[in-house]
Amino acid sequence: MRTLLVERAARMLADREPVTLRALVEGTGASTMAVYTHFGGMPGLWSAVRQEGFTRLAGRLAAVPRTADPVHDLVALGVAYARNALDAPELYRAMFDARADLADALAADATFDRLVDAVARARDEGRLSPATDPRALATQYWAAGHGLVSLVVQGVLPAGGLAPLATRTAVALLTAAGDEPDRCRASVERAWAAG
Amino acid sequence: MRTLLVERAARMLADREPVTLRALVEGTGASTMAVYTHFGGMPGLWSAVRQEGFTRLAGRLAAVPRTADPVHDLVALGVAYARNALDAPELYRAMFDARADLADALAADATFDRLVDAVARARDEGRLSPATDPRALATQYWAAGHGLVSLVVQGVLPAGGLAPLATRTAVALLTAAGDEPDRCRASVERAWAAG
DNA sequence: GAGTATGACATAGCAGCGCTATGTTATGGC
DNA sequence: GCCATAACATAGCGCTGCTATGTCATACTC
Structure with a gap:
């Protein structure tokens, strides 16, 4: 899950899409909480x-x-x-x-x-x-x-x-x-x- | 007004205060609209x-x-x-x-x-x-x-x-x-x- | 000088943001 | 079998930049 989110963030970055909390988890099946359990928040991501x-x-x-x-x-x-x-x-x-x-x-x-x-x-x-x-x-x-x-x-x-x-x-x-x-x-x- | 806002932004930057729309105009007597009339928005600022x-x-x-x-x-x-x-x-x-x-x-x-x-x-x-x-x-x-x-x-x-x-x-x-x-x-x- | 266009101002409220409080579920240890 | 723990979802908070709307003063036109 960690790696999935990080790689998705990198891809969104490459695609010039704004990397926001909600946009990041959308489509992954995960909720916004996943970012907090794994990274402690957006700065951690x-x-x-x-x-x-x-x-x-x-x-x-x-x-x-x-x-x-x-x-x-x-x-x-x-x-x-x-x-x-x-x-x-x-x-x-x-x-x-x-x-x-x-x-x-x-x-x-x-x-x-x-x-x-x-x-x-x-x-x-x-x-x-x-x-x-x-x-x-x-x-x-x-x-x-x-x-x-x-x-x-x-x-x-x-x-x-x-x-x-x-x-x-x-x-x-x-x-x-x-x-x-x-x-x-x-x-x-x-x-x-x-x- | 333009120069006042720009210099205030520079000072807030130097003081490591976050430069947000509302924090910027606070104390200047101006409202948030001043940023839009003079700069067209935060990117312009x-x-x-x-x-x-x-x-x-x-x-x-x-x-x-x-x-x-x-x-x-x-x-x-x-x-x-x-x-x-x-x-x-x-x-x-x-x-x-x-x-x-x-x-x-x-x-x-x-x-x-x-x-x-x-x-x-x-x-x-x-x-x-x-x-x-x-x-x-x-x-x-x-x-x-x-x-x-x-x-x-x-x-x-x-x-x-x-x-x-x-x-x-x-x-x-x-x-x-x-x-x-x-x-x-x-x-x-x-x-x-x-x- | 009256009428009016224009620009600068204030207020209120929008959607979106990161984040958190709370409840739920699944897993592993004793 | 019981429960502690971690990961999940939902709802909502405060803040962000921004915009719709209304007000006011200035300045220009005739």
């Missing part, structure tokens, strides 16, 4: 929906294959992140809703750790400077990507502009972290071409 | 509040002095942007609310143009590569800053972490655009120290 969003994102990132090029793999995570957001923009907006407490999204930590590990690997394999702080660079990388994706999802930037802007930003951040510019650019562009 | 937010931001950016160092001035705009957001986080969240149509915020264009001009000046004065596309770099710069500020406003990143992360990102973007690394770092850090 939204929290579960965000969890679901982060879980789906984690699944996408986990599906990114590991290749011999750690910088390529790092960028491939960003590409997967962007595709996940653009495939379900309403869910992405719900995940980062202004009035949401992101602290309740444990799955968010898992996805971020995946990014930190990818940075650490690129450093350990010599592509990035040994002085690189994986958490700091991952945060910069995530923030820049999140900023770009948010502006696209919100309609400020055209979707077609995302790839070139993200490419430039990724190259800038990674070369500043010590990667060799030409090699970096090749890795980044290959990741975007593959995604 | 929110649009006006966002306009007000962008106007205040434009005022902050306009107050940033022009110095002899164009890269310093560019970063100073970013510092002013961040300070504006952190001084009124609820207003910032309303400005970039997920369900807001940012197209109605004409003042947003003005603030972005200010950033584009600063990039163009840095290029024309030889600090950045002549091949630099001011709009593209300004967009990268804004997206990265917006991403970082959003995460801080949302409580994901601690406020104290903003300056070092923004510094690193700014240096990465500007050196990738052709600025000399040491000189760039000095300009960036001076701008953060001054702000």
